[in-house]
Amino acid sequence: MPDLPVPDLPAPDPPVPDPPAPDRVRIRFEPDGAQSREVRVPAGATLFDAASWNGIAVDSTCGGHGTCRKCRMRVVEGAVPVSRLDPRAFGPDELRAGWRLACVAHAEGDLRVEVPPLVTRPKAATVGVGRQVILRPAVQKRCVTLTEPTLADQRTDVERLRDALPDLELRIGLPVTRDLSRAFRADPVVTAVVVDDVLVDVEPGDTAARLFGIAFDLGTTTVVATLLDLATGTPVAVASLLNPQQPFGADVITRISATMMDPDALGRLTALAHSALDQLAGEVCADGGVDRREVYEIAVAGNATMCHLALGLDPEPLGVAPFVMAARSFDDLGAADLGVAVHPRARAYVFPALGAYVGGDIVAGALASGMDRDRRVRLFVDIGTNCEILLAAGDRLLATAAPAGPAFEGAAIRCGMRAAPGAVEGVKISDEDVLLEVIGDVAPVGLAGSGLVDAVAAMAAAGLVDPSGRLVAADAPAVPPGLAARLRLVGKERVFVLATREGYATDDPAGWLYLSQRDIRELQFAKAAIATGWTLLLEGQGLTPDDVAQVLLAGSFGSFLSPAAAVRIGLVPDVALLRIVSAGNVAGEGAKMALLSLRERAAAQALLEEVHYVELSDRADFNDRFVDRLAFPG
Amino acid sequence: MPDLPVPDLPAPDPPVPDPPAPDRVRIRFEPDGAQSREVRVPAGATLFDAASWNGIAVDSTCGGHGTCRKCRMRVVEGAVPVSRLDPRAFGPDELRAGWRLACVAHAEGDLRVEVPPLVTRPKAATVGVGRQVILRPAVQKRCVTLTEPTLADQRTDVERLRDALPDLELRIGLPVTRDLSRAFRADPVVTAVVVDDVLVDVEPGDTAARLFGIAFDLGTTTVVATLLDLATGTPVAVASLLNPQQPFGADVITRISATMMDPDALGRLTALAHSALDQLAGEVCADGGVDRREVYEIAVAGNATMCHLALGLDPEPLGVAPFVMAARSFDDLGAADLGVAVHPRARAYVFPALGAYVGGDIVAGALASGMDRDRRVRLFVDIGTNCEILLAAGDRLLATAAPAGPAFEGAAIRCGMRAAPGAVEGVKISDEDVLLEVIGDVAPVGLAGSGLVDAVAAMAAAGLVDPSGRLVAADAPAVPPGLAARLRLVGKERVFVLATREGYATDDPAGWLYLSQRDIRELQFAKAAIATGWTLLLEGQGLTPDDVAQVLLAGSFGSFLSPAAAVRIGLVPDVALLRIVSAGNVAGEGAKMALLSLRERAAAQALLEEVHYVELSDRADFNDRFVDRLAFPG
Known part of the structure; x- marks a missing residue:
């Protein structure tokens, strides 16, 4: 690792103070005629919640309100006190035998519980990463x-x-x-x-059948709205648009800076967020044939900066050390506080944030991917300027944020661009030629983040980039003759020419679509920062990449990424490709889950307590691991 | 009682469903060096509250927040469990000896409690009818x-x-x-x-010394505002104005009718209420040298109609049977909801109402006159178009509303007028002459309510009105010669001429200021309705007028009334005049108490449970008692 400078790391990300691990109890559910299952839930959870969270169907028509008296269960090991409501549902003999209403039975210790056969089947919806959510909207x-x-x-x-x-x-x-x-x-x-x-x-009159909610994924780049029928749990319409705050900057830091330089910018950014959310609300309602007044709640998942801006909160403290949020979560919000004109008294749920750089979008994503419900070793990686990484391992949940820099957004790459028509999203290199996949099937204009990763992976495989990240010379022995002509100089810098843009002569550098040595370094630093993040998280738990059962690639960028290329450049652990899953828009899925189920919302809140934040910037071993991770695997 | 028709009673007043009497416990406080006192409080009250409510000073610098650990008391009989905070204030021996922090010690049974000598004296203010309120503002x-x-x-x-x-x-x-x-x-x-x-x-910065509140008495006729320094409990400035809703009607029924006839009237009445409250807020702040932003809470006492109008609630259901309020009390109100521009997030407390015709003004009045704190037999009479009567007797608190009609407002009286300059407020009749007390020391123009009562009392005493309420003829033997010329006819109706207005000839009936037979009948019906109210309340408790220890005359009218005249015409029980007390503006005093003390506010809320409403209109004995009470005592 000779001449590589260790880059100045961006300002460190926020450590969340180390919380005590919450008390958890073990419950073994024995459903009639089905296989028994052991679950672990926070002490004090009701048996109803514990079962619902874990997809074990419980009889109920009141949704756990204590009125239908259908959620009967029998505690056969461990003790649950008789609640005020139990004597209305059970005789003294039944109570002595351990029968309880699950919705008012709190598990304070380990239990074994018999679940009788279902009389009515509760409504459920499948959302997130194969998550079955039992309908219980707010x-x-x-x-x-x-x-x-x-x-x-x-x-x-x-x-x-x-x-x-x-x-x-x-x-x-x-x-x-x-x-x-x-x-x-x-x-x-x-x-x-x-x-x-x-x-x-x-x-x-009786309007009980009509109730709707809108789930928003308020991204820095894209805003997505899903209209949900809360009576059935089904999505009715979806719409999206580019975040109109873009003119103030492509990423959160530039938008925060804008508010620091111009006292009116916050008001304008807030108004733009409101107009985006409201426009999407109008679109999905029109599309779904739903009156705006029938939408009684909205849920919003966004990073801390997007949420601060949308709520009119000064984001400046998020942008400068020590990176302090105004609030972690918000009670008692109305949709009107976010500028969304649905029912005038509709409520709003905004996902709570772990920290200034591990925001509500990550909490929503962790919820949607069930990071808290699975005892396997799993990595959740949301790639962007700031890359958030979660590691679930047994009972432990850890988070960190890696300062990946702007490589994936295209801004720092010479020929980079957003994933839009004309952007190269895939690159294949044979001995003879270079094959490009271009969004929109048009002539190539620039390189999207996924194309960048693909290109560098292919170049490393073809021997055009050596393990240290250096572009080889055109006359190097390993270079296939069909590709040598593409290794050129722009100024004094080595570049690899992927294509020549339409209307230019092949020899005109102005028309080249290329990757430069500096571009490759940008990507190299970014992937090394991310890999250092998950390496340190795994090491902290005594684990190696081989232990990883699943890697979830989240966010719009992660969803387009080729798992093979990601492994190839060392962005994710070298596991079987089938174990690398594009989780899709998990933040939006989390927002849907919060609308569909109060229990899921409680689980999101519980994540704030359960997730232990690992600060990287002050780790003595960070630089060593970073340097280790700079190489492109051979 | 020969030819008197029993009048058609106005629509009956609202019965409040019979609540169960709340559980009360007995606490004997034994203050160091002072006489011990037994009090009765609702079960579950803290010892701190029980003492404060009863004017027993308790050491405290945190106002009962559980932080100063000064409110030490020793429970010497009965048991109070050790609270979470007690072990921080006391050692195990002290706890065993019964020492507890009074602010977290809940009295669930009868107790005897030692109160140690004061180290610091809590701040207190005297308000209401000699009530000592220990400062503990919201x-x-x-x-x-x-x-x-x-x-x-x-x-x-x-x-x-x-x-x-x-x-x-x-x-x-x-x-x-x-x-x-x-x-x-x-x-x-x-x-x-x-x-x-x-x-x-x-x-x-440290602004802790500056905190203010405004207490409003929102009357149908007059609105009064008092600016209070909540750090010291002292009033800073007072202002009042006529309720600008007057053009919509003098009384609540005509204002309700206005909203029923004109769909815009409610909005205009609400705006007028807001402008009155806001104008007064501006005046008292200017007068007291207080920035409006330093006012963080307002309290409003008004009848149910005034409160509904001020809050923009449709008052129509208050005006037609079965007289239903939208709500009895209101949580989470802001001063802005009442149009008062003080601190933009200032809160508002609106006194809860017992019923559509026993409103928050009466609850405030009962609080200010300590109707719930005194075991003597006391009557509280608020005279107006609707006369509210409360009877306190031992542990019992009863309320009724008597439909007195408009006699006291002047509207139904031929020469009646509001208590303003030129209004006769007192009348003395000798054998020779009639002596008038006129407001503003100007020539008489009309007759105020208090003057009406005075005049009829004096005429009855002089034999000009017989016990049945009939004006005697000018040539009746009992009429003194000096007064005979005043007994005249206007049309076919007998009248008694009190004076001739300026600019008229003595013989010109157009200039006469007189009382007609019909006026006397109006007053007679009104006072009979009121007397029937207190008679039935007393009878229901097995009491007679002789048992009454105190009569409180409330409201602006009651405050001007001559106790002697009120007894003379039978409006109040025939008790020693010293026992008849003008309580003044008790609704406004109650509003001040609510601002000064959360405990008093809790006591007002408790009144809703404690007061038993007695419906008169469906009582079989109402008409009998009414006829009994029509006579003018001889």
């Missing part, structure tokens, strides 16, 4: 028939509604109180719209 | 010094603040989160402004 509609008030029954409108929904402890604000009386007097049958514990509306 | 300011964040301490701004205020469970909304970071970065010393559990602001 949004619920409850249709009730109210008796007319009389002189003998002068309960207020609010009391009348509360009495009709005795299982809910509703928060009822002034605006909905204003509408309440009108609905009551229009129709004795009304439908209460409740999100969490907030009464959002009371609609005349 | 508004609190907490000055904290924050450490600078570092790479090793990247807690979010919100976490940093929460950790600095470990005794509070703050609700932190998005707008204050936006301001948080700015304050933190301006000054490491910041002052958190907290109202209840809501973080209202974080101000740079």
Whole structure:
């Protein structure tokens, strides 16, 4: 490793203080006629949650509200106290035999539990990385028939509604109180719209079948919206657009800088985020034939900077050491706080962030890929300017952020460009020729991130780049004659010419689409930073790359990446290619899960406690590992 | 009782469903060196609250937050479990000896408690009817010094603040989160402004000494504002104005009718209420040298209709049977919801109502007059178009509303007028002449409510009105010669001429200021309705008027009423005049108490449970008692 300078690392990423590992208990569920399963859940979780989280179907028509009395289970080992509701569902003999309602039975120690056969099958939806989510949205509609008030029954409108929904402890604000009386007097049958514990509306008549939510993936580059039918769990419509904040900068740091230089920029960035979210809301509602007023909740997964900007929070402290967020999570947000004109009192859930550089998008992605539910050794890698890496190993969940720099975004690469028509996304090199895959099947214009990785991997395989990352000379012995002509100089720098753009002579350097020595170094530093991240995480757990059962490549870039090329350049551990999975837009999947299930939302919140953040920048062994990882495997 | 028709009663007033009497426990406090006192409080109350409510001073510098550990008491009879905080304040021997922190010691059974001598004397203010209120406002300011964040301490701004205020469970909304970071970065010393559990602001520097609130008495006729210094409990400035809703009607029923006839009226009435409250807020702040932003909470006492109108709630259901309110109380109101521009996130407390016609003004009045703290037999009478009556007797608290009609407002009286310059407020009749007290020392123009009562009382005493309420003829034997000329006819109706207005000939009926037979009947019906109310309340408790220890006359009308005249016409029980007390503006005093003390606010809420509403309109004995009470005592 001779002449390689160890680069100045960008400012270190935020360490999250080391939290105590949460207490977990072991529950063995023995479903009637099915195989028993042992799960580990935080102490205090209900048996209902523990089963639902782990995809074990539980009878229930009230969604765990304690009203349907169907979620019967029998505790056969370990003890669960009798709750207030149990005596209404079971006789004394049954209680003594261990029968409990699962939704009010809290597991404080290890248990063995019999689950009777299902009478009704709960609704579920498949989202994320093969995750089965049992429907229990924060949004619920409850249709009730109210008796007319009389002189003998002068309960207020609010009391009348509360009495009709005795299982809910509703928060009822002034605006909905204003509408309440009108609905009551229009129709004795009304439908209460409740999100969490907030009464959002009371609609005349029975509207219980119509309830929708919108899940947003608020990316730095792209914003995606999915309209979900919360009664069935099915997606109704999807739309996306480029983040209109782009003119303020391609990445989070340049957008933060913009707010530091111009006092009006924050307001404008916030307005742009709002307009993007609102435009997408309009599109998916129009597309799905849904009235905007039927959308009662939105969920947003985004990195800390995107969320700060969308909420009008000054992002400056995120951009300068010591990288402090205003808040980790936000209670009591309305869709209006994010500029989304759906139901005027619709609520909003914004994914909590682990840190300024391990944001809500990563928490959502970890949720969607079930990083907390799987005891196998798994790596989750979200590649971007800042690369977030999660390692799940048994009970441990670790996170780190690696400063990969802008190589993958195309900005730092001479001929780099965004993944758009004309961008090279795949490169194959034979002895004779170079074959390019171009987005949109047009003439090549530039090189996308995935094309960059592919190109360097192919060049290393062809011997055009040596293990230290140096472009070989055109007259080097290993260079096939058909390729030698592509090894040229631009100025004094060696380059490899992939193609000549349309309208240029083959010999005109102005028309070359090439990779330069410096481009290869940029990629080399980026992949080394990422590989150092997962290497140190694995080493910390006494693991090697061979132990890794699965690598999830997340984010829009990760999804396009060729697993073979990623292994080839050492960006991910050298495991069987089948174990490398493009997880797709996991942040968006996480946002959908949060809309579909309060339990998943609780699991996301629990991740804040469970994930241990590993700070790389102050590690003595970082530079050694970084240098080790610079090489391109032979 | 010959020819008197029993009037058609106005629509009946709302019965509140009979609540179970709350459990109460007995606590005997034995203060060091002072006389011991037994009090009765709701089960579960803390010893701190029980003592504070009853004016027994308790050492405390944190106001019962569990942080100062000064409110030490020793339970010598009965048991109070050891709380989580007690072991931090006491050793094991002390705990065994019964020492507890009063603010976390809940009385679930009867107790005897020793109170050690005071080290610091808590701040207190005298308000209401001689009520001593120990300062514990919902508004609190907490000055904290924050450490600078570092790479090793990247807690979010919100976490940093929460950790600095470990005794509070703050609700932190998005707008204050936006301001948080700015304050933190301006000054490491910041002052958190907290109202209840809501973080209202974080101000740079130490501003802990400046905190204010405004108490509003939102009357149908008059609106009064008092600016209170919440650090000291002292009133800083007072202002009042006529309710600008008057053009929509003098009383609540006409204003409700206005909203039923014109769909825009509610919006206009709400805007008028807001402008009145906001104008007064501006006046008291200017007068007191207080920045509007230093006002962090307002409290409003008003009847149900005034509160509905001010909050933009449709009042129509209050005006038609079965008289249903939209809500009894309101959580989470901001001053902005009432149109009051003080601190933009200032909170608002609106007194809860017992019923559509026993509103928050009466609850505030009952609080201010300590109706729940006194075991004597006491009557509270708030005279108006609707007359609210409370009876406290031992542990019982009863309420009723008597439909008095408009006699006292002047509207139904031929020469009636509002209590304004030119209004006769007192009348004395000798054998020879009639002596008038006129507001503003000008020539008489009309008759105010208090003057009406005075006049009829004096006429009854002089034999000009017989016990049945009939005006005697001018030639009746009992009429003194000096007064006979005043007994005249207007049309076919007998009248008694009190004066001739300026600019008229004595013989010109157009200039007469008189009381007609019909006026006397109006008053007679009104006072009979009121007297029937308290008679039935007393009878229901097996009491007679002789048992009444105190009569409190509340409201602006009641405050001007001559106790002697009120007894004379039978409006109040015939008790020693010293026992009849003008309680003044008790609703406004109650609003002040709510600002000064969360405990008083809790007591107001408890009144909703404790007061038993007695419906008069469906009582079989109502008409009998009403006829009994029509006579003017001889």
